[in-house]
Amino acid sequence: MSHDRSIPRRPGDISRREIMQGAIAIGALGYVGADAATSVAIAAEQQSPVGTPITRYIGTAISRIDGDAKVTGGAKYAAEYKVPGLVHTFVVGSTIAKGRIVRIDASEALLVEGVIAVLTHENRPRMADNDKAYKDDAAPEGAPFRPLYDGKIKFNGQPIALVLAEESEVARFAASLVRVEYEDEAHVTDLYRQRDAAFALPEPAKPRGDAAKAFGASDVRHEGEYYVPIEHHNPMEPYASTVTWDGGGKLTIYDKTQGVQNVHRYVCGVFDMKPDDVRILSPYVGGAFGSGLRPQYQVVLAVLAARALERSVRVVLTRQQMYSLGYRPAMIQKIRLGAKTDGTLDAITHDAVTATSQYEDFYRRETTWSGLLYHSANATYAHKLARLDLATSCDMRGPSAATGVYALESAMDELAVALKLDPLELRLRCYSDRAQTEGDVPFSSKNLRECYRQGAEAFGWDKRNPEPRSMRDGSDLVGWGMATGVWEALQMPITVRVVLTANGHAEVASATSDIGTGTYTIMAQVAADMLGLPLGSISVKLGDSTLPQSPLEGGSWIAASVSNGIVTTCKAIREELLRLAKKVPNSPLAKATVDEVALADGRLMSRQDASRAILIADVMRHGAVDRIEMEKSTSFANDGKHAHNTHSALFAEVKVDEQLGVVRVTRVVSAIAAGRILNAKTAHSQIMGGMVWGMGMALHEETLIDHNFGRIMNANIAEYHVPVNADVHDIKVIFVDEQDEIVNPLGVKGLGEIGIVGVPAAIANAIYHATGKRVRDLPITLDKLL
Amino acid sequence: MINFQYTRASDVSDAVRQIAADPTAKFIAGGTNLLDLMKEDVEHPTRLIDITRLPLTKVEETATGGLRIGALVPNSDLAWHAAITQRYPVLASAILAGASAQLRNMASTGGNLLQRTRCFYFYDTATPCNKRELGSGCSAIKGINRINAILGTSDACIATHPSDMCVALAVLEARIHVAGPGGERIVPFADFHRLPGETPEQDTNLDANEIVTAVELPAEGFARNYTYLKIRDRLSYAFALVSVAVGLEMDGTTIRQARFALGGVAHKPWRDPSAEAALNGQVASPENFRRAADLALRDAKGFEHNAFKIELARRTIVRALTQASRGTPQSQSNKKIA
Numbered sequence A: 001m002s003h004d005r006s007i008p009r010r011p012g013d014i015s016r017r018e019i020m021q022g023a024i025a026i027g028a029l030g031y032v033g034a035d036a037a038t039s040v041a042i043a044a045e046q047q048s049p050v051g052t053p054i055t056r057y058i059g060t061a062i063s064r065i066d067g068d069a070k071v072t073g074g075a076k077y078a079a080e081y082k083v084p085g086l087v088h089t090f091v092v093g094s095t096i097a098k099g100r101i102v103r104i105d106a107s108e109a110l111l112v113e114g115v116i117a118v119l120t121h122e123n124r125p126r127m128a129d130n131d132k133a134y135k136d137d138a139a140p141e142g143a144p145f146r147p148l149y150d151g152k153i154k155f156n157g158q159p160i161a162l163v164l165a166e167e168s169e170v171a172r173f174a175a176s177l178v179r180v181e182y183e184d185e186a187h188v189t190d191l192y193r194q195r196d197a198a199f200a201l202p203e204p205a206k207p208r209g210d211a212a213k214a215f216g217a218s219d220v221r222h223e224g225e226y227y228v229p230i231e232h233h234n235p236m237e238p239y240a241s242t243v244t245w246d247g248g249g250k251l252t253i254y255d256k257t258q259g260v261q262n263v264h265r266y267v268c269g270v271f272d273m274k275p276d277d278v279r280i281l282s283p284y285v286g287g288a289f290g291s292g293l294r295p296q297y298q299v300v301l302a303v304l305a306a307r308a309l310e311r312s313v314r315v316v317l318t319r320q321q322m323y324s325l326g327y328r329p330a331m332i333q334k335i336r337l338g339a340k341t342d343g344t345l346d347a348i349t350h351d352a353v354t355a356t357s358q359y360e361d362f363y364r365r366e367t368t369w370s371g372l373l374y375h376s377a378n379a380t381y382a383h384k385l386a387r388l389d390l391a392t393s394c395d396m397r398g399p400s401a402a403t404g405v406y407a408l409e410s411a412m413d414e415l416a417v418a419l420k421l422d423p424l425e426l427r428l429r430c431y432s433d434r435a436q437t438e439g440d441v442p443f444s445s446k447n448l449r450e451c452y453r454q455g456a457e458a459f460g461w462d463k464r465n466p467e468p469r470s471m472r473d474g475s476d477l478v479g480w481g482m483a484t485g486v487w488e489a490l491q492m493p494i495t496v497r498v499v500l501t502a503n504g505h506a507e508v509a510s511a512t513s514d515i516g517t518g519t520y521t522i523m524a525q526v527a528a529d530m531l532g533l534p535l536g537s538i539s540v541k542l543g544d545s546t547l548p549q550s551p552l553e554g555g556s557w558i559a560a561s562v563s564n565g566i567v568t569t570c571k572a573i574r575e576e577l578l579r580l581a582k583k584v585p586n587s588p589l590a591k592a593t594v595d596e597v598a599l600a601d602g603r604l605m606s607r608q609d610a611s612r613a614i615l616i617a618d619v620m621r622h623g624a625v626d627r628i629e630m631e632k633s634t635s636f637a638n639d640g641k642h643a644h645n646t647h648s649a650l651f652a653e654v655k656v657d658e659q660l661g662v663v664r665v666t667r668v669v670s671a672i673a674a675g676r677i678l679n680a681k682t683a684h685s686q687i688m689g690g691m692v693w694g695m696g697m698a699l700h701e702e703t704l705i706d707h708n709f710g711r712i713m714n715a716n717i718a719e720y721h722v723p724v725n726a727d728v729h730d731i732k733v734i735f736v737d738e739q740d741e742i743v744n745p746l747g748v749k750g751l752g753e754i755g756i757v758g759v760p761a762a763i764a765n766a767i768y769h770a771t772g773k774r775v776r777d778l779p780i781t782l783d784k785l786l
Numbered sequence B: 001m002i003n004f005q006y007t008r009a010s011d012v013s014d015a016v017r018q019i020a021a022d023p024t025a026k027f028i029a030g031g032t033n034l035l036d037l038m039k040e041d042v043e044h045p046t047r048l049i050d051i052t053r054l055p056l057t058k059v060e061e062t063a064t065g066g067l068r069i070g071a072l073v074p075n076s077d078l079a080w081h082a083a084i085t086q087r088y089p090v091l092a093s094a095i096l097a098g099a100s101a102q103l104r105n106m107a108s109t110g111g112n113l114l115q116r117t118r119c120f121y122f123y124d125t126a127t128p129c130n131k132r133e134l135g136s137g138c139s140a141i142k143g144i145n146r147i148n149a150i151l152g153t154s155d156a157c158i159a160t161h162p163s164d165m166c167v168a169l170a171v172l173e174a175r176i177h178v179a180g181p182g183g184e185r186i187v188p189f190a191d192f193h194r195l196p197g198e199t200p201e202q203d204t205n206l207d208a209n210e211i212v213t214a215v216e217l218p219a220e221g222f223a224r225n226y227t228y229l230k231i232r233d234r235l236s237y238a239f240a241l242v243s244v245a246v247g248l249e250m251d252g253t254t255i256r257q258a259r260f261a262l263g264g265v266a267h268k269p270w271r272d273p274s275a276e277a278a279l280n281g282q283v284a285s286p287e288n289f290r291r292a293a294d295l296a297l298r299d300a301k302g303f304e305h306n307a308f309k310i311e312l313a314r315r316t317i318v319r320a321l322t323q324a325s326r327g328t329p330q331s332q333s334n335k336k337i338a
């Protein structure tokens, strides 16, 4: 595996001090450590233009500041908190897909020694009786699922009872003794069966031109239908909530979530509790990938039980039970592309049918990526939703783009074949400098061209023989495929608090989450640079609903939102310091404005002349303050004049055994343009993880449902396949330089989703190039290649 | 998962005495299969008899030039045992193709023989399954049967035996030593596992009160011309869709004696004497391999999702025979197919 980035490498610059401080240099992984070795003094001498941050830590490959705690077990997850007198539980799930509970007989379970109670819809404490109370920040239209609310069964595996016991083994045993009688109703879980009954959603984006007519008149046409199955998130950490009964009805809840304040509002709503009586904590999250955007049912069950018993309670889902949560919806996508013989597009049509539950309308805009990515005078989109007797689908890494772009980029590859044009050349001919879906505006920045160039060069694309089945390695057919990736550079209003103390320490806090992406680390990096303090002098607080407001961690928006939020609050700190500094006798900064000064190396200094500086400690001593606390909100003006997006170019090599269809993905290169990279190491990890997931999407992942039973049959990670080490070979990540002064002050665009987008298509296209077989339904298992 | 008692067996006869005394008891060795099934409520022994301290952990020479492998030898130890890697490399290879390093460390030789099917429905008590509950029906026949059998199936069950190790043992014609209340007996490998027929709840011909004490390998190990080729849905850590173990005795380019067995296709490791016989005395050629493969699969029957296994098995047999005859066995670390 190798790693590249656009910042000039100066391996010789890595100083021991930087390594000690956590700026790493791992030769074997190809990381070059810290350009951070650039000392603060040098950075100041470079006389950064007014407002540009002096960066010592931003951009460097700093290891996670929470890494030690994670690998030594110091970091505690929701199911790990030791609470005195804890009640253990086990969830009983329904075994039918649709119908009604006629009778639940818990008598046998209750006889087991150590069982306290069995909670069902019949004996649970009161909970809200209106949909509004159950709406969370990420809830789609509809009537949210209410756990243990009534006897209706809406999906297989739905929680229908919670066994409460003094020990978890006892709860689990007793759960097997709960007898349930159902009244069955006919169900449907097959998207293909419901396809014709799907209903149209409001137009995803304004169509342009007349795509149908243009398609009919095109020189070269391609039309294809692509299928993506249901996929489940499978984060390493199971869903869990530990509710501590604090007395007087107050609850502290350790929950696995991507948004503590979302869970907070939700719990207050469902249980009609006062905000001050509930606190949600989630300092560490072992992955969630979108499954933790909405509060999950285990938190409701845990609170119900705590209120029923007036005791602390823990609910942990098993791996199998996690298949009764949300999932990436199955989808059928139809793409039509019409082009001129010169390879420019005349028409794009993208139709999608995606799956949701019977009670909520979850969907994302799969189809509009097609209108955004390439230039075409004519484009239309249509999206239909099919109701199935399943839990509501939800966001999963790169929601809508991982899937929509898979279909588009597969279709583009097929069009390239029809045009007898190199697939990369086709992308360049259709390159769009403007976002046609957003009123034909330019991008705040778009360096996709450079992604194509650097990615192709690193991969050796120019040596590709265009003929399918033309490249070989012994008994293996070799295939090279490529695709484009795209995501939005989103940002959300956020509030950040910074407390600077006279001893040179600062605490930065916001109620965001670190779902494993490295949020703790980038927050510390940005704060250290903004306050001119060593990284080790920054502590970060997040994952606590009592902290200043933060949106959910999702959509790749947290890095941009929180880092710019820190910039805002640190500016207020700087302002306050400057106000105090001006009062110092003979202040060298007497005439300076806030934009003319910076904090660096423990000093407040003039950006023009670093010698005009005062130690922060002196400023505070003179001002007789031992701490400065600022809490500021940052919102991002709606920039109607530009589109904000990240892009990537993917190149994949596969080797396919000609007789046996066994596929090995031997190389993947991803060249990414995503604005400023805050941390070269965590960024690399994000992209690499997304690429591996993209391989899984292409080759392995599929939730198998028995439609007779309406039941997921491979609900475990032995039979739900994701890539293992043996499947992952050479992965190269290139961060292409992309400066963006429009998107936000730091020029940060976010990286969570873009890593996966495009990868499945690049691999599918490589398999076509290797074998001459076009497989249009994922995953591409070997039977489809025989 | 049910509450259970836990006891330890002090020696083999104690183990047999304990199991005979309690019809709801089960032996536990590595526990990698049994505990999963208990958590899913598929198995509910009220007593676990821990046999891991029994002195069945040796690999010893036999008087006839073979090896006797104690039932508690861990899969990983066996795979790396010098006598196995040198004299019975097909067995080492098959073991290493299975599960993961962690599981192989825990899994025992006896437990591997007796591991149960991975049929999705067998694991899910919410669905009917004749193997789990005789008479309830077979959900796989009209359900998701991608991983199910194509050979030797019955209307009652189309499950496969999931072991890799056992496919190699079939080729080696191992003998299973068992002890029961009536004393000891030796079961030829071909008679150890059974086809589902009308009684799919029985995987093997082992009596409920018997314990496996050892696996005996005859002298012939096919160390020169062998392979274990496993085809699966990802490159490691997945059960076989189809696997083939081969042992050949070659005379130049002529096959003196051929043995091959299939995994992932039947309720037991599948050997076909007529297909093997068709290779004996023949030259190692693609045509002859294909003929043998066709013979082995002549009675194969596919279901909705697994019909591809028939052609896949055919091709895998041809490739495996090619690998073995050329003396280029499949590597279990390099995933490129040789």
Ligand SMILES: Cc1cc2nc3c(=O)[nH]c(=O)nc-3n(C[C@H](O)[C@H](O)[C@H](O)COP(=O)(O)OP(=O)(O)OC[C@H]3O[C@@H](n4cnc5c(N)ncnc54)[C@H](O)[C@@H]3O)c2cc1C
Binding pocket: A718, B026, B027, B028, B029, B030, B031, B032, B033, B034, B035, B036, B051, B071, B075, B097, B098, B099, B100, B103, B106, B107, B108, B109, B110, B111, B112, B113, B114, B115, B162, B163, B164, B165, B210, B211, B212, B213, B237, B238, B239, B240
């Ligand atoms: C995720 C996963 C993936 C796997 N992948 C593979 C794979 O790819 N290929 C493969 O071959 N296997 C695979 N396995 C299965 C693994 O090989 C078996 O679980 C293992 O071999 C069982 O051995 P054990 O000692 O743990 O048996 P246990 O779980 O202890 O016992 C299994 C059964 O055998 C009985 N038993 C054990 N020893 C004796 C004895 N001496 N006499 C009588 N009865 C006995 C027990 O009562 C029980 O019924 C996988 C398992 C898992 C969990």
Ligand code: SF4
Binding pocket: B117, B119, B120, B121, B122, B128, B129, B130, B131, B132, B137, B138, B139, B140, B141, B148, B156, B157, B158, B159, B200
């Ligand atoms: S194939 Fe056998 S194990 Fe599977 S459902 Fe049918 S009876 Fe049960």
